Amino acid sequence: MEAKRFKIRRNIWLTEKLYLLELEGSFNQTPIPGQFVHIKIEPFFLRRPFSIAGYKDNYLKILYRIAGRATDILAQKKEDELLGLIGPSGNGFPVNKKWENVYLAAGGTGIAPLLFLAETLKKKNCNITFFYGARTSDCIAFNILPYGVNYVFSTDDGSYGYKGLVGDILKRYIMENGVPDVIYSGGPYEMLRKIAEISKKYNLSAFVSLENRMACGVGICYGCVTKIKCKDGWEYKRVCKDGPVFNTEEVLWE
Ligand SMILES: Cc1cc2nc3c(=O)[nH]c(=O)nc-3n(C[C@H](O)[C@H](O)[C@H](O)COP(=O)(O)OP(=O)(O)OC[C@H]3O[C@@H](n4cnc5c(N)ncnc54)[C@H](O)[C@@H]3O)c2cc1C
Ligand code: FES
Known part of the structure; x- marks a missing residue:
């Protein structure tokens, strides 16, 4: 994970409150699906986390929805402006070649x-x-x-x-139509909980990307924790550092 400045190549309105941001730049570590970047959006002190929606040839894509003040400002950013990113952060989705x-x-x-x-x-x-x-x-x-x-x-x-x-x-x-080898999911908490129920019922491997609110985004503040099962019952894990991707079996759904 490192801090880098990326240049905006496109920041286009797609539909409703949805935008696609294309950034030019690179990290030393190539991002994998499921990882996220933490973006500095002035004047806010706290960065905002966004999943990496694509990465190829030094172009990184973010798909975002205007949810509040920072994303509203992000939507007004123009081509060639610079954005400070920290990333690629988090663990990413596990991929197994047996899962076809x-x-x-x-x-x-x-x-x-x-x-x-x-x-x-x-x-x-x-x-x-x-x-x-x-x-x-x-x-x-x-x-x-x-x-x-x-x-x-x-x-x-x-x-x-x-x-x-x-x-x-x-x-x-x-x-x-029958069961798949694996389910990957991202979305609202209730939906992810439902995916967990289905995977348990059919004994399937399933992985979800959690979107808990974050502060530091680098594993220090414990502001983003979620309950994960362990031999003593449950323990807190940091979504920014230990996630954001978790096996549905290990999450203590509340
Ligand atoms: C790992 C991760 C990946 C994410 N990926 C994406 C993505 O790819 N695209 C995208 O559009 N958004 C994504 N989000 C959510 C995004 O970070 C928030 O929408 C953004 O920070 C809102 O900032 P804001 O200042 O515009 O809104 P704020 O003013 O901070 O909040 C506005 C509203 O959005 C809600 N909100 C803020 N943050 C979150 C959050 N993390 N989860 C749920 N609700 C929230 C608040 O409760 C409030 O109601 C992701 C969040 C995480 C943790
Ligand atoms: S946001 Fe600080 S530990 Fe995750």
């Missing part, structure tokens, strides 16, 4: 790390089914979705794809 039939389950901006993961898994010739849930059809940015992947869309209001929540759709899909 893969389900990706994304809700909202939780899709960001899975876009990067899908590109990596495609190179390994995995058979990928991508479950993508959004509030309405207006929230889906179709133009950033990777090719060569089987999509199962859903929306809360049924305006595109199935009507319902990603977890329920995925459960039904498993009943009709």
Whole structure:
């Protein structure tokens, strides 16, 4: 992990409050899917964490939604401006060459790390089914979705794809089409909990990217902790340092 300045190449509006930021720069360590960067957005003292949505040839992609004041300022940044990044941070998704039939389950901006993961898994010739849930059809940015992947869309209001929540759709899909070798997921906590329930029921390997609020982002303040099972019951683990990716089995879901 290191601090570097990256140059904005594109910062484009996609849909609703969703933006794609393309940054030029590099870290000494090549990022892997599931890792994140901590971005300094002036005038805020605390950096803001964002999953790496893609990395290739010194270009790093971030997919972000305007959620508050810092992301609002980020959306106004222009080409050629510099941004201070710390990264690549966190552990990333584990990949096993035996896992060929893969389900990706994304809700909202939780899709960001899975876009990067899908590109990596495609190179390994995995058979990928991508479950993508959004509030309405207006929230889906179709133009950033990777090719060569089987999509199962859903929306809360049924305006595109199935009507319902990603977890329920995925459960039904498993009943009709069988189990995958692994599930990777990113999205709201409730959705990740549902993925954990499904993986337990079918005895599947499943990994989730948690998005706890962060302060230092480098493992010092313990402001981002989550409860992880251990032999004595549970212990706190830092999402920024020990995660953000966890096996669903080890998380103490609350
Ligand atoms: C590991 C990690 C990866 C992330 N990846 C992405 C990503 O790829 N794209 C993206 O759009 N966002 C991502 N986030 C969330 C992003 O960091 C927050 O949306 C951002 O920090 C909000 O800053 P703000 O100042 O605009 O909003 P604030 O003013 O700080 O907050 C506005 C609202 O957003 C909520 N909020 C703030 N931070 C979080 C958070 N971490 N989780 C849930 N709700 C939050 C607050 O409770 C508040 O309601 C990620 C978070 C983590 C921890
Ligand atoms: S944010 Fe400080 S330890 Fe994770």
